[in-house]
Every structure is written in structure tokens, then in C-alpha cells.
Amino acid sequence: MPWGVTLAIVLSEPIEGLGSFLTELKKKGNKLVILRIGNKWDIRYPGIRSHRISTPHDLLRVVLRGIMNWRRRELIPLAAIIGMELSWLYVLLSIAGRISGWNLLHFFFIRFIFWHSVSGASSTVSNGGKAHPALEHSTLPCYDTTAAETRPLPKFRAYRPGLALRHTEALLLYR
Amino acid sequence: MAGTRLSRNKVDFALSVSEFQFGLIIILTLFFVVSQLEQPAGYTVPVAISFVAFALLGYRFLTLSPERAGSGAGCETIG
Numbered sequence: 001m002p003w004g005v006t007l008a009i010v011l012s013e014p015i016e017g018l019g020s021f022l023t024e025l026k027k028k029g030n031k032l033v034i035l036r037i038g039n040k041w042d043i044r045y046p047g048i049r050s051h052r053i054s055t056p057h058d059l060l061r062v063v064l065r066g067i068m069n070w071r072r073r074e075l076i077p078l079a080a081i082i083g084m085e086l087s088w089l090y091v092l093l094s095i096a097g098r099i100s101g102w103n104l105l106h107f108f109f110i111r112f113i114f115w116h117s118v119s120g121a122s123s124t125v126s127n128g129g130k131a132h133p134a135l136e137h138s139t140l141p142c143y144d145t146t147a148a149e150t151r152p153l154p155k156f157r158a159y160r161p162g163l164a165l166r167h168t169e170a171l172l173l174y175r
Numbered sequence: 176m177a178g179t180r181l182s183r184n185k186v187d188f189a190l191s192v193s194e195f196q197f198g199l200i201i202i203l204t205l206f207f208v209v210s211q212l213e214q215p216a217g218y219t220v221p222v223a224i225s226f227v228a229f230a231l232l233g234y235r236f237l238t239l240s241p242e243r244a245g246s247g248a249g250c251e252t253i254g
Contacts, residue, residue: 074186080233081191084198087226091205094216 012037019045035062188237195230202226 022045026032034050044050051062090105097104202223209216 076236077186077191077233080229080236081186081194083229084194084226084233087222087229088198088202088205090218091202091209091216091222094218095205095208095212098212 014043019043022048033066035059186237188234191230191233191237195233198226198230 022032022034026047032048034045034048036050036052039052039054051058053059053062093104206219206223209219
């Protein structure tokens with residue numbers, strides 16, 4: 001394992017021999033973080049940070065705190081680079097949405113990026129599929145879901161880490 | 176996974192400039208494609224402004240960081 005890699009171990013239940021395994025990894029210089037899913041166990045290992053994850057918001061809070069501590073100095077330039085990428089990605093998704101007939105902007109920017117806070121339908125669906133009168137002659141990408149020639153949105157499942165990792169054990173590697 | 180490529184790179188002045196150059200080529204190409212469509216898009220100006228604003232924001236904070244000052248990247252002293 002290359003130097004500097006942070007190892008996050010997500011567990012639903014403790015594994016036999018985990019302590020010796022973690023101690024060995026720690027001696028080799030790996031940075032370790034344990035994410036404990038659920039309330040079944042509360043074992044702490046010396047020198048290794050551990051966080052309890054009960055809800056998806058706990059995972060989000062731990063990740064955001066780790067990012068803040070990890071790259072405090074690089075955070076704003078990194079956000080600027082991501083903003084640049086999102087700018088041209090917006091145009092790309094808009095063009096692809098026009099060609100395919102799928103509202104890819106809604107899927108990517110709302111369902112994917114803001115997955116944790118949005119669970120409802122889009123505004124065009126909630127008002128019966130009719131666009132707002134102010135948007136009828138707008139050049140902004142606007143999709144009438146009742147139009148016969150419009151293809152239906154592909155069914156994507158929102159990513160729910162709390163549900164996905166409830167009874168599973170995963171090994172996440174990231175820097 | 177989203178953001179994996181960026182997370183593997185060290186964010187410095189060279190990366191910011193390369194991302195700006197790459198994004199500029201992409202965004203100009205996409206604007207050309209948009210102009211060829213039947214219905215013109217109204218978001219090109221805000222997207223272009225936000226793209227340049229993000230580039231200047233990253234440039235400003237990277238020029239303030241001590242890493243770049245120590246590496247000597249960017250402007251050179253003459254004389």
C-alpha cells in the first residue's frame with residue numbers, strides 16, 4: 001500500500017483478529033479511520049480514530065470534517081477547480097439532454113449532487129407536468145413530461161450509504 | 176467515484192492552469208455546438224462568467240499559498 005493512503009474501514013460487526021490487523025497497518029505508517037455502522041459494538045483501538053455512523057448525515061459530517069482537516073489550505077482552490085468543471089459539465093449535460101430527450105441536468109445536479117437533501121419529484125412533475133407560464137418562451141432547458149415524444153426519465157436509485165452499508169462490510173481506499 | 180481524479184492530484188498552480196486550459200477548450204467546443212442547434216441557449220454568458228470567475232478565484236488563493244511561493248511557479252523575477 002503506497003505511503004500516505006488513508007484507510008477507512010466500514011464495519012457492521014467486529015471481526016476476529018481486527019485489532020492485530022489494524023495495529024500492523026498502523027505500524028507500517030498507514031493512516032486509519034474506522035467507521036462503525038450501527039450501535040452493535042463499541043470497541044476502540046488506541047491511536048486510531050473511529051466514528052459511529054447511525055444515519056447518512058453522520059457519514060456526511062465525518063467526510064466533511066475529514067476534508068476540512070485534510071486539505072484546509074487547498075480547499076478553496078479545489079472548490080474553484082470543481083466549479084470550473086461543473087460549468088462546462090452543465091453545458092455538456094444540457095446538450096446531451098436536448099439530443100436524448102432526458103432531463104440529465106435534473107438528474108446530475110439535483111439527484112446526484114444533492115442526493116442527501118432531495119427526495120421529491122421535480123417541479124415540472126409536481127405541477128402536473130406543465131411548465132410554469134414564465135418559462136414557456138424561455139431559452140433555458142425546459143422539458144414537458146406530458147409530451148408524447150419525450151422519453152421517460154431513466155430510473156436511477158439515489159445513493160443511500162446508510163441503507164447500502166447496513167449489513168455489509170466495505171473497504172474504502174482514498175487519499 | 177466522483178472526484179477521485181482530483182483527489183489523487185495535489186492542488187497547485189500547475190493543476191489549476193491545466194484544468195482551466197482543458198475546460199476552456201471543452202467549453203468553447205460546447206458553445207460552438209450550442210450555437211449550431213436550432214434553439215439558442217440562454218445560459219452561455221452566465222456559464223462563461225462563472226467559469227472564468229472560478230479560475231480567477233483558484234488562481235488568487237493559490238498565489239497566496241506558501242507552497243507556490245516556495246516552489247517558484249508562476250511569475251519570475253527579472254533583474
